[in-house]
Amino acid sequence: MLMAGQTDFLKTEYDELVAKSINWKLRSLQSASTPHCIVDGKEVIMLCSNNYLNLSNHPKMKRAAIEAIRKYGVGSGSVRAIAGNMEIHERLEKKIADYKHTQGALIYQTGFAANAGLIPALAGQGDVVISDELNHGSIIDGVRLCKAERKVYKHNDMGDLERVLKESASFRRRLIITDGVFSMDGDIAKMDEIVKLAEANGAMTYVDDAHGEGVLGEQGRGIGSHYKIEGKIDVEMGTFSKAFGVVGGYVAGTNDLRNFAFNKSRTWLLSGSHPPAIAAASIAAIEVMENEPRHLKKLWGNTKYFKKRLQKMGFDTGVSQTPITPVIVKESEKAKRMSEMLFEEGVFALPIVFPMVAADKARIRTMMNSGLKKEDLEKALSAFEGIGKKLGVI
Numbered sequence: 538m539l540m541a542g543q544t545d546f547l548k549t550e551y552d553e554l555v556a557k558s559i560n561w562k563l564r565s566l567q568s569a570s571t572p573h574c575i576v577d578g579k580e581v582i583m584l585c586s587n588n589y590l591n592l593s594n595h596p597k598m599k600r601a602a603i604e605a606i607r608k609y610g611v612g613s614g615s616v617r618a619i620a621g622n623m624e625i626h627e628r629l630e631k632k633i634a635d636y637k638h639t640q641g642a643l644i645y646q647t648g649f650a651a652n653a654g655l656i657p658a659l660a661g662q663g664d665v666v667i668s669d670e671l672n673h674g675s676i677i678d679g680v681r682l683c684k685a686e687r688k689v690y691k692h693n694d695m696g697d698l699e700r701v702l703k704e705s706a707s708f709r710r711r712l713i714i715t716d717g718v719f720s721m722d723g724d725i726a727k728m729d730e731i732v733k734l735a736e737a738n739g740a741m742t743y744v745d746d747a748h749g750e751g752v753l754g755e756q757g758r759g760i761g762s763h764y765k766i767e768g769k770i771d772v773e774m775g776t777f778s779k780a781f782g783v784v785g786g787y788v789a790g791t792n793d794l795r796n797f798a799f800n801k802s803r804t805w806l807l808s809g810s811h812p813p814a815i816a817a818a819s820i821a822a823i824e825v826m827e828n829e830p831r832h833l834k835k836l837w838g839n840t841k842y843f844k845k846r847l848q849k850m851g852f853d854t855g856v857s858q859t860p861i862t863p864v865i866v867k868e869s870e871k872a873k874r875m876s877e878m879l880f881e882e883g884v885f886a887l888p889i890v891f892p893m894v895a896a897d898k899a900r901i902r903t904m905m906n907s908g909l910k911k912e913d914l915e916k917a918l919s920a921f922e923g924i925g926k927k928l929g930v931i
């Protein structure tokens with residue numbers, strides 16, 4: 538055991554975060570994650586959940602989870618490579634592959650585990666990973682675990698990507714990796730151009746489509762469908778923790794990719810497999826995507842209306858093209874104050890400040906939900922307008 542004194546850093550380092558006002562304060566959800574929910578005892582309009590399609594409350598998915606518990610219990614008992622490979626896991630993978638129009642798919646416990654497990658397997662000694670400068674932290678950590686070299690290109694800048702590709706011609710393998718939808722700004726990677734550059738230069742492509750799956754393209758099939766380049770991206774990674782309303786990561790691609798990934802990803806081999814209820818709810822989520830297009834249609838209708846109204850009021854919504862709409866207020870303190878004032882008026886939307894975004898780009902990040910009604914959007918918009926004026930943002 539550590540001697541008294543050796544753990545003092547726990548408190549001093551935490552106190553430093555508090556002094557700089559960059560510590561996380563957790564709000565507590567006391568209801569299901571619904572478009573109207575109870576947070577810290579207050580009924581609020583939810584504008585910061587990734588549950589874009591409100592599927593976490595879908596009756597078919599809840600029923601599927603309950604039935605799976607009755608049939609298979611609550612846990613799988615092992616990692617998949619030993620005794621925890623259940624037929625329901627394989628059924629989910631078949632369902633993902635059919636939905637994504639790929640040969641195969643492999644589920645991981647989370648999207649983070651997919652990136653942390655697969656990226657280091659794809660690129661090793663003598664290889665290079667070429668990464669967009671605004672990629673998600675789970676990609677950054679996956680790349681840190683690699684023995685490969687790392688090169689970064691300017692955000693969504695195809696000229697710069699081409700420059701890096703040319704510079705890297707001598708490496709054994711080159712892996713280009715990008716978010717599909719960038720989670721802080723809501724813009725979409727130029728995946729069609731990335732694929733062309735990769736083909737021209739003999740590089741592999743890997744997209745983390747965590748915020749694109751269930752949101753972009755036909756039936757929400759993601760960025761490949763959005764650009765009509767299905768089958769051309771080598772690795773499509775996604776998660777069930779966002780639009781699909783459950784939890785769990787996956788990769789979709791060729792059967793070769795699936796076989797390689799599960800034999801080589803340490804996060805897959807050394808960690809327990811999905812509880813059966815999660816696998817069942819995830820299968821049901823894809824069925825909902827295939828059979829109930831109204832959720833996706835409503836999400837985009839709400840998104841376009843909300844974004845346009847914010848812009849008309851004079852807010853800076855940056856480069857967003859998706860249901861992630863930032864309201865950029867610049868100063869961190871202002872973003873935090875705005876979030877608190879919104880909460881007081883019954884709107885739950887979190888501030889995003891440095892170091893998650895540049896120091897002068899602090900914002901409130903709103904995430905749209907298909908379950909919000911016109912009157913909810915009006916209420917939220919009027920709160921934004923009043924507070925924006927009070928704080929001198931508009």
Ligand SMILES: Cc1ncc(COP(=O)(O)O)c(C=O)c1O
Binds near residue numbers: 648716748784
């Ligand atoms: C772009 C991106 N990739 C990966 C992840 C991780 O996904 P998961 O929640 O399944 O671990 C997230 C979630 O925050 C994300 O936004």
